Amino acid sequence: MKTDTIAAVATAMSDSGIGIIRISGEEAIEIADKIFQTPGGKHILKNVQSHTIHYGYVVDDELQKLDEVMVSVLKAPRSFTAEDTVEINCHGGILVMQKILELVCKSGARLAEPGEFTKRAFLNGRIDLSKAEAVMDMISSQNEYAMKSSFDQLQGKLSVQIKSLRDEIIYEIAFIESALDDPEHISLDGFPERLSEKLQQIDKKIGGLIATFINGKMIKNGISTVILGKPNVGKSSLLNLMVGEERAIVTDIAGTTRDVLQESINLHGIHLNLIDTAGIRDTEDTVEKIGVERARKYAEQADLILYVVDTSEKLDDNDREIIGLLKNNIEKNGIILLNKNDLDTLVDETDIQKEFEKQGVNCDTFKRNFVILKTSTKDGSGMQELEEAVKNMFLSGIIQNKDEVIITNLRHKEALQEAYDSIHLVQKSIADGMPEDFYSIDLMSAYKALGLIIGEEVEDDLVEEIFSKFCMGK
Numbered sequence: 021m022k023t024d025t026i027a028a029v030a031t032a033m034s035d036s037g038i039g040i041i042r043i044s045g046e047e048a049i050e051i052a053d054k055i056f057q058t059p060g061g062k063h064i065l066k067n068v069q070s071h072t073i074h075y076g077y078v079v080d081d082e083l084q085k086l087d088e089v090m091v092s093v094l095k096a097p098r099s100f101t102a103e104d105t106v107e108i109n110c111h112g113g114i115l116v117m118q119k120i121l122e123l124v125c126k127s128g129a130r131l132a133e134p135g136e137f138t139k140r141a142f143l144n145g146r147i148d149l150s151k152a153e154a155v156m157d158m159i160s161s162q163n164e165y166a167m168k169s170s171f172d173q174l175q176g177k178l179s180v181q182i183k184s185l186r187d188e189i190i191y192e193i194a195f196i197e198s199a200l201d202d203p204e205h206i207s208l209d210g211f212p213e214r215l216s217e218k219l220q221q222i223d224k225k226i227g228g229l230i231a232t233f234i235n236g237k238m239i240k241n242g243i244s245t246v247i248l249g250k251p252n253v254g255k256s257s258l259l260n261l262m263v264g265e266e267r268a269i270v271t272d273i274a275g276t277t278r279d280v281l282q283e284s285i286n287l288h289g290i291h292l293n294l295i296d297t298a299g300i301r302d303t304e305d306t307v308e309k310i311g312v313e314r315a316r317k318y319a320e321q322a323d324l325i326l327y328v329v330d331t332s333e334k335l336d337d338n339d340r341e342i343i344g345l346l347k348n349n350i351e352k353n354g355i356i357l358l359n360k361n362d363l364d365t366l367v368d369e370t371d372i373q374k375e376f377e378k379q380g381v382n383c384d385t386f387k388r389n390f391v392i393l394k395t396s397t398k399d400g401s402g403m404q405e406l407e408e409a410v411k412n413m414f415l416s417g418i419i420q421n422k423d424e425v426i427i428t429n430l431r432h433k434e435a436l437q438e439a440y441d442s443i444h445l446v447q448k449s450i451a452d453g454m455p456e457d458f459y460s461i462d463l464m465s466a467y468k469a470l471g472l473i474i475g476e477e478v479e480d481d482l483v484e485e486i487f488s489k490f491c492m493g494k
Contacts, residue, residue, distance in 0.1 A: 025051060026132035026140075027124045028493035029117050036112035041120050042493060043106045044137055047128055049093060052106040054127045055079060055120075056091055065106070070095035078108065078120050086123070087116050101137055102144035135490025139483070142475060149475030149486070150178050153429055156490050157240065164289045165239045169426050177425045178432070181229070182473050185439075188222060189467045196460050212450045215459065219447055226440045229427055235414075236428035238323060242284060242291030243414055246318045248345070249328035250338035254359040257397035258328060259283060259296040262406075288411045295322070319345055324353045324410070331394075332363040335375060343372075346390075347379050353413045354390045355406065362396040431486075435472040442466035 025045025031038070043052055053065035058076040068074060073092050077085045090109040099105040110120055125131060133139075135156070142152045154173035161167035172178075192215060199206040247255045263283045281296040297315030319325055327342060329335075346354055356372060358365070369392045376386045391409045395402030427433050442465040449458045471477035 025129045026136055027051075027121060027129040028132040028137070029121055030107070030137075030493040031112065031117075033114055033117065034112075035114060039110050039112035039117040041108040041110065041117060041124060042132075042137060043108070043124055043129055044099070044101045044103045044132075044140065045129070046104065048104040048106045049095070051124060051127045051129050052091060052093075052108065055123045056089070056108070057083075065091065065093055068093050070098060078110065078123065080123060081126075086119055087111055089120075097144075097146075100146065101140040102146040103140060132493065133487075135487035135494060138490060138494055139487040142483070142487075148179050149478060149483075150182070150429075150432065150473050151176065152475075153431075153486065155494065157428065159491065159494065162242065162284075162291050163239070163286060166428070169236065169239055169428055172425065173428075178427075179474055181225070181425055182470050185222060185225060186467055186470050186476075188218065189463055189470070192218065193460050193463050193467065196456050196463075200457060208456055211456065216447065216450050219443055219450075223440070223443050223447070226436055226443065229425065230433060230436050230440060232424065233427040233430075233433040236426040236433075237430075238414060239290065239426065240428040242293040243323045243410075244295070244318075244321065245292045245324040245326060246295045246297060246315070246322040247326045247328060248297060248315060248319055248342055249359075250330070250336070250342065253328045253330040254397040255296055255328050256281075258326070258357070258359070258395075259294055261397055261400060261403055262292075262294060287407060288415055290415060292324075292410070316345060320349060322349075322352060324355070324413070325349065327354065327356045328359050329356060329367060329372065330360050331358045331365040331367045332360045334366050335371060340375060340379075343375050344379055347376065347381055350381065350385070350389050355409055355413075356390055356392045357395045357402070357406070358392065359395050359397055361394045361401060362398055432473050435469050438469035438472075439466040442469060 023046060025043060025047040027041060027043045030040040030042040049065050053063045055078050056065055056074075056076055057063055057079055058074070064074065071092075071094055073090055075090055076088075078087050078089050080086055087110045092107040092109070094100075094105045094107075096103050096105075108120060108124075110116055121131075138147075138152050138155050141147045142149060147155075151174055154170045157170040158167065158174060161170055195206075195211075196208075199208045199211070247258060249255045259281065262285055264285075283294045283296075285292050285294060295318050297318060325346060327346060329339065358367065358369070358372075372392065373383065373386055377383065391413075393402050393405050393409060395406065427436065442462045445462040446459050446466075449462065468477045475483070
């Protein structure tokens with residue numbers, strides 16, 4: 021592990037009121053002391069107490085004052101990195117921060133790699149890997165639910181559960197190994213039955229964590245929302261209304277939208293990643309045809325489909341194709357918008373339902389999977405009802421279970437799935453009457469898979485990959 025002293029700007033490189041240059045390592049205090057002096061001209065940092073703040077100036081090689089600063093001193097191990105750490109709070113001008121950082125590096129530090137401060141905190145045992153990843157998630161949070169989930173993980177909610185599961189598993193492994201080594205004193209009579217009961221509890225806990233990933237992915241990345249419909253039904257107008265500005269071109273000419281247009285909005289504290297697609301229809305236009313194919317692809321990948329229907333016209337083959345697409349993706353959340361409600365209507369909810377029934381979707385399934393709303397993108401009616409429908413679909417479960425640990429990281433989900441599968445292999449071995457030493461192999465696999473989450477069983481190259489994604493200075 022590198023033990024040299026590192027430095028970086030820890031705040032955004034933009035003009036602001038305050039900027040922070042962070043220094044960490046064995047020589048952090050000595051280096052900071054070289055360039056800092058009190059108003060009386062003294063260099064005092066090597067002799068101060070930990071967790072103290074000092075007023076003075078950063079000076080250059082010729083002792084010329086560069087900036088008026090406050091310097092925080094945190095001595096090992098009571099710092100974020102568990103190393104001696106100094107933070108220079110200066111004025112937030114880009115040039116000022118760059119000049120001070122250059123002085124720090126000239127005095128003996130080197131420029132930190134992306135995420136190196138947090139990596140040192142992990143390598144020094146200050147935080148585990150799941151907490152380290154939560155730091156980056158906290159920085160990149162786009163809504164209050166993502167921020168809370170990251171904060172909970174940073175506080176150790178996930179770590180506690182993972183460590184508890186590992187403790188339960190390693191106890192059973194140790195018992196098996198001890199019994200096999202000393203059968204005269206430790207009996208395995210009735211052990212498979214007892215282990216089976218214990219594994220059912222572990223299985224339930226791991227399965228419960230995996231199940232939260234559906235909500236967790238949407239909390240972290242937003243709800244992928246695709247707007248579908250045939251040409252000129254009001255899809256682009258709907259996008260503009262939801263975004264709150266004219267982002268999509270709206271004309272009376274069918275086929276105006278020839279490719280996908282993506283925008284993000286914050287709705288009740290969660291992100292919707294809106295995708296306006298080309299109108300689905302048979303077309304000979306090469307570019308438009310590509311756009312239609314992309315619309316189908318995005319619909320298959322979406323979390324939410326908004327199907328916009330022009331109620332001033334009868335349903336046609338293009339509508340039937342879209343209804344077929346919704347039928348094939350019926351497990352997704354779907355909202356059907358009966359648009360142009362300000363005009364004379366030729367299509368209502370009954371007509372839509374009949375078309376679904378013709379394609380094999382019965383009445384109960386239709387009503388269970390789709391919400392139907394009347395809207396007018398011309399006068400904005402129905403938009404509030406649309407927001408409430410989305411809120412009820414996606415936020416009710418998150419709000420009701422706001423205190424539970426939510427898995428937002430795909431790496432964590434995959435490790436949990438690996439542990440889950442290993443536990444099932446042990447249960448199968450018990451059911452098949454296999455010898456107890458077979459249990460240990462798969463129990464150890466589950467134990468190691470869970471260890472990947474907190475960094476107990478992680479390879480160096482994975483650590484490098486994770487921290488390379490961090491921002492500079494963190």
